[in-house]
Amino acid sequence: xxxxxxKVFFLAMGIILESGxxxxxxxxxxxINKLKMILQGKLTLEEVADWAxxxxxxxxxxxxxxxxxxxxxxxxxxxxxxxPDEYLHVEQDIIDWINKYSN
Numbered sequence: 646x647x648x649x650x651x652k653v654f655f656l657a658m659g660i661i662l663e664s665g666x667x668x669x670x671x672x673x674x675x676x677i678n679k680l681k682m683i684l685q686g687k688l689t690l691e692e693v694a695d696w697a698x699x700x701x702x703x704x705x706x707x708x709x710x711x712x713x714x715x716x717x718x719x720x721x722x723x724x725x726x727x728x729p730d731e732y733l734h735v736e737q738d739i740i741d742w743i744n745k746y747s748n
Contacts, residue, residue, distance in 0.1 A: 670708055671700065676716045677746060680739050683723075690732060694724035716746055 679696065682688040697720040700706060708714040719742060725733040 671713060671717065673710070673713050673716060673746060676713065676720055677743055680720070680743050683739055684736065690724040690734075694721055697721035697723075712746065716742070 676697070679688060679693045683690060683693055697717045700708065700717050701721040706714070708717065723734055723739075727733040
């Protein structure tokens with residue numbers, strides 16, 4: 646492993662970085678901001694899906710807010726493809742999720 650790489654350990658209580666620091670659980674606002682960044686072209690669908698998947702793919706996710714959990718599950722699949730060249734979810738889907746969960 647190179648000097649600049651790091652390890653992430655997945656534990657039942659959340660994601661623990663090699664430094665021993667526990668990764669903070671996301672908020673609804675953080676997730677919505679990531680969706681907005683997709684629309685602004687600042688993040689890709691894959692980047693946001695990978696980020697959300699870190700939480701969703703834990704053996705025992707420790708997300709207490711049901712809305713955050715639901716939104717993380719949606720966002721973790723935002724990069725699914727309908728065909729080799731087209732994504733399953735379109736821009737309007739992202740706008741709809743932002744509107745639905747911004748209340």
